[in-house]
Amino acid sequence: MSRILRHIIAGLLIPAAVAQGETFTLKNCLSEAKSSNTTLRVAAYDQTIAAEGERIGKSGYLPRVDIQGGYTVQLDPQAIDLGNGRTVATQQKDYTFASLGIYQTLYDFGRTDARAGHARTLREAALYNYAGHEQDVFLKVVTAYFGILQAQKLVQSAEDEVVQMTEHLRVARNLYEQGVVTRNDLLQAEVRLAGSQQSRMDSINRRDNAWLLLNYLIDRKPDFRADLEEGATLPYSAVTTAPLAQVPADHPEIKALEKAVEGSEFDVQESKGGYYPELFAKAGLDYVQNRQVKEQAIMxxxxxxxxxxxxxxxxxxxxxxxxxxxxxxxQALRQVKAALGLEYRMAVNDANVSMERIKVSEKAILQGEENLRINKERYQAQVGTATDVIDAQTLLTQARTDYYRSMFDYQVAVARIKKARGEL
Structure with missing residues (x-):
């Protein structure tokens, strides 16, 4: 018995030992995700690319300056025929040349304005898209964070069940050795203990996987562990007062698509301008090395x-x-507005139902604990059966599991509400 307890205690202390003294709040995790998440780092480049695209779009307002030069060798110099077999060279056989040209669009029926406007809307849309990516990442962080808390509670519940089943096995073995119960009770207790140990291993695995996900989201090493804030919650009261079907007009996903619509309107204007002419001005300086002419440089x-x-x-x-x-x-804008409204209403429903489940499961835990106490006493007094004890422990474990899952579902639903409103 003491060996099992030492094993359980050691298992519970291992995460704390590798935590390196750190306590992570949900705010800490969100802050780390904001600065270190790889998805957000990739999305940040979209803003840089869009900013340079705006620079390109505005370039049409400025003149284009080109310069070129070279050296040419001809097989024969260029000449004119004066008749009677006489020719006069008009060019050297080999020569250098250079030219400088300045080209400026004077008026193109709005094509340059449209290109610049489209580039500007792309830059603004990139900013809103980044905010939308942040909301997505934050929801994943919240889900992983509360997933770890839930898994830790389920591990504790599984550990408690192992302890209870170990104790029940001890009682059943004593009663069997006294000849009070049959070997069936002993075998039943051993099988149930093995099942509880497997459940504990499954819970530990889910906890470890939840940590792997959180570490990935905040760009930590896979083996990083820390103590999480047990009482972490997301406030919900401020959200419930909002109109049920309302999604804020400044939601980043909505604003990004509104900018996309605005940018596509500029595209229409630019492409329509292709049917019209372009007025331009050009200034140039051309130099050709030529001893046969007076002016080698022409402006x-x-x-x-x-x-x-x-x-x-x-x-x-x-x-x-x-x-x-x-x-x-x-059409995409209309679809996103509808989808966000749907997600908001569904998340509100899920949060409300989860809150009711929490209340019900809290009472069920108290009832389950009392039920287990009574059945254990009845079994030890030989007026109850081993099956009654095992069933009572199963019911208690299920009640605790339902409670922890309800808490997890509630917090995730609140996070979904906030994400649907762009407030996470």
Missing amino acids: AATIGVKFNLFDGQATTGRYRQAIATRSRSE
């Missing part, structure tokens, strides 16, 4: 207009594609 300025006559229906295709993309974004 010029141009104001002109460009108009595409045919591009294989590419402009029409881009315009229709932009229209379809805008429609898809609008």
Whole structure:
């Protein structure tokens, strides 16, 4: 008996020994996830990419400056025929050249404005998308955190059951040795103890897996362990006062899709601008090494207009594609609003039901403890059966399991409510 108790106590102390003196609150975990989670690190690059995309989109407002140069060798120098077999060279056989050109769009019927607007909305959408990823990660952290607390309680409940079944086996063995009960009681107690030990191992495995998940989410080493705050809760009263079907308009997922709709409208404007001409100005300096001419460097300025006559229906295709993309974004926005409303209402229902389950299971635990005490006394007084004791212990374990699961379901439901409202 003492050996079993020492084993149980050692098992309970192992997590504390590797915790390295740390106590983790839920706030600590969320803070670590915010700064270290790999999913959020990847999402952060989307903001950087979108910011550079905005820089590219605005580049159309500025002139384009190109410079080029080179060295050319001809088989024969360029010349003109004066007749009577006479020719005059107009170019050297080999020469260097260079040119500098400055090109500025003066007016393109809103295409540059649309590109810049689309890039801006992408940057803003990236910010909201990151906030949405944060909400997703935070929900996973909350689920893992309370999953560990639940698993630890289930481990404790399983340990208690092992202790109770070990004690019951001792009583059954004593009674059997006294010839008071049959060997059936002894075998039944041994089988039930083995089942309790397996349940304990399953609970320990679930606890260890929950720790692996939390460590992954907060970017800790897989073997990291710490003491978690036993009384951790998420406040719920402030949420229940909100209208049942309301999801805030500033929810990050909604705002991100609204920006997507706005960006697709800019796409439509830009693609539509492809049907119109472009006014431009160009200034250039061209130099060609040529001893045969007086002016080797020529400066010029141009104001002109460009108009595409045919591009294989590419402009029409881009315009229709932009229209379809805008429609898809609008439909996605409606779908997300409906989905968030559904998730909110379902989470509220789950939280309310879990609260009722907590109240019922609390009373069931007290009743189960009293039922087990009575049946143990009856068995020891030889007026009850071993089956009654085992059934009573099973009922108590089930009541405790129901209670811990109800607590877990309640906290996760509250987290889902907050996520659906963008408040996690």
